[in-house]
Amino acid sequence: MVEKKVTVAANHVTKRFDLAERQSDKVKAVFKFWGKGIPNFWAVKGVSFEAHAGETIGVIGTNGSGKSTLLEMVAGLTQPTSGHMTINGSTSIIAIGAGMRPQLTGRANIRLKALMQGMTEKEIDAKMDDIIEFSELGDFIDQPVKSYSSGMKSKLGFAISVYSDADIVIIDEALSVGDPTFTQKSMERTKRFKEEGKTIFFVSHSAAQMRQMADRVIWMHYGDIRMDGPFDKVMPEYERFLKRFNRFSENERLAYQKRYKDAQKTFTLAHLKQLERNRQMLLDPSTALKRQKEDEHAFTEGSEKMGWFTRAFLLVITILTVGLMNKQLLNMSWANVMAHPTHLITNFAPSKLAQLDQRHGRTGSPKPAETPVYTATQNTYTVKDGETLVGIAEKANISVEAIMQANHMTDQVVNPGQVIILPVER
Numbered sequence: 470m471v472e473k474k475v476t477v478a479a480n481h482v483t484k485r486f487d488l489a490e491r492q493s494d495k496v497k498a499v500f501k502f503w504g505k506g507i508p509n510f511w512a513v514k515g516v517s518f519e520a521h522a523g524e525t526i527g528v529i530g531t532n533g534s535g536k537s538t539l540l541e542m543v544a545g546l547t548q549p550t551s552g553h554m555t556i557n558g559s560t561s562i563i564a565i566g567a568g569m570r571p572q573l574t575g576r577a578n579i580r581l582k583a584l585m586q587g588m589t590e591k592e593i594d595a596k597m598d599d600i601i602e603f604s605e606l607g608d609f610i611d612q613p614v615k616s617y618s619s620g621m622k623s624k625l626g627f628a629i630s631v632y633s634d635a636d637i638v639i640i641d642e643a644l645s646v647g648d649p650t651f652t653q654k655s656m657e658r659t660k661r662f663k664e665e666g667k668t669i670f671f672v673s674h675s676a677a678q679m680r681q682m683a684d685r686v687i688w689m690h691y692g693d694i695r696m697d698g699p700f701d702k703v704m705p706e707y708e709r710f711l712k713r714f715n716r717f718s719e720n721e722r723l724a725y726q727k728r729y730k731d732a733q734k735t736f737t738l739a740h741l742k743q744l745e746r747n748r749q750m751l752l753d754p755s756t757a758l759k760r761q762k763e764d765e766h767a768f769t770e771g772s773e774k775m776g777w778f779t780r781a782f783l784l785v786i787t788i789l790t791v792g793l794m795n796k797q798l799l800n801m802s803w804a805n806v807m808a809h810p811t812h813l814i815t816n817f818a819p820s821k822l823a824q825l826d827q828r829h830g831r832t833g834s835p836k837p838a839e840t841p842v843y844t845a846t847q848n849t850y851t852v853k854d855g856e857t858l859v860g861i862a863e864k865a866n867i868s869v870e871a872i873m874q875a876n877h878m879t880d881q882v883v884n885p886g887q888v889i890i891l892p893v894e895r
């Protein structure tokens with residue numbers, strides 16, 4: 470049998486969300502030593518699978534089991550917290566309203582999404598009429614998307630993806646809101662994707678749709694893959710589970726959910742690593758040690774990759790630097806610096822700098838205007854609603870490249886409220 474090309478490979482992929490309710494909680498948690506104070510929630514707890522060209526994979530699971538989170542990682546919309554998600558090919562996700570700009574018309578959204586998926590203006594012009602026809606939106610195509618029903622948004626999203634020619638197509642419950650004729654038409658079209666060798670991930674709560682579409686099913690259960698296999702094996706097990714679950718009393722159901730959700734809060738990567746080690750030892754003790762060395766990095770995330778010694782060292786350096794700056798610039802004694810280490814931040818409002826200017830002038834020290842700190846403080850900028858990087862660069866008379874370089878940006882996307890540095894030639 471010819472091995473089909475692997476298009477998606479997930480290796481111990483996790484996704485953690487923090488449950489800090491307010492931004493101030495997050496700031497407090499950072500000061501409580503590198504975010505240890507933030508309650509965690511692991512929506513995906515270390516899943517591994519491979520998907521191949523020409524495969525339609527149904528993803529099932531109760532509400533909140535992690536289906537959308539997993540597929541957003543497949544689509545590249547969000548990055549795993551740890552583990553690896555390897556994607557071989559272009560992706561297109563169809564979820565109700567995903568990636569749509571509500572204030573733009575349906576037609577403008579088609580153009581925008583198609584451009585984002587790599588189509589040229591010429592290709593879009595050539596396909597525009599077909600996309601609109603597939604969407605069945607008629608005159609509504611020139612109305613803003615915010616006026617659309619969820620069914621209309623789904624139709625638009627589906628029509629765009631049909632013509633985007635992506636290698637991996639993700640349909641996240643987008644067919645659950647359309648009318649039956651459109652749904653059937655879309656399912657027929659999706660079957661053609663399969664014949665064209667695309668990989669399709671299909672999320673639906675409808676067993677009938679699953680039966681029609683999926684040859685393989687992944688059952689997500691509170692962040693884990695509970696089963697992964699042929700439709701005929703997985704679906705009956707899932708339906709048996711649902712029957713049992715639906716027979717639970719309200720209290721039993723809540724207790725069941727609490728048990729699993731608590732496990733998602735207390736989950737750790739160390740635990741995942743240990744489970745994987747045990748599994749490897751059981752499977753093949755002779756190769757287990759070698760494999761453990763190879764996949765060590767799969768069980769670490771950003772901050773954990775930094776050892777305790779490095780973290781402690783960086784903390785000491787940061788405290789000393791802030792203290793030294795406070796001492797030099799605010800004429801504080803070391804005792805005062807130790808007592809109020811955050812004075813540097815709170816004292817450097819522009820008005821304070823003006824006071825400093827005078828103070829330093831009287832004592833004959835260099836004027837703050839000549840110090841680097843003054844320049845840097847003056848040139849942070851908070852992005853306002855609707856502003857683009859190009860607009861900000863023009864206003865500030867600085868090149869876009871210089872801003873990107875100063876802020877270590879890899880693209881030109883800026884968001885309202887984001888604070889950026891506007892570099893100044895000195």
Ligand SMILES: Nc1ncnc2c1ncn2[C@@H]1O[C@H](COP(=O)(O)OP(=O)(O)OP(=O)(O)O)[C@@H](O)[C@H]1O
Nearest residue numbers: 486487510512530531532533534535536537538539
């Ligand atoms: N940004 C977030 N912050 C905190 N928790 C989140 C976030 N996004 C998702 N979650 C949580 O992660 C879990 C998985 O959510 P997800 O949307 O992936 O589930 P799902 O299986 O797609 O659910 P549904 O069938 O209802 O669409 C849920 O418990 C959800 O509350």
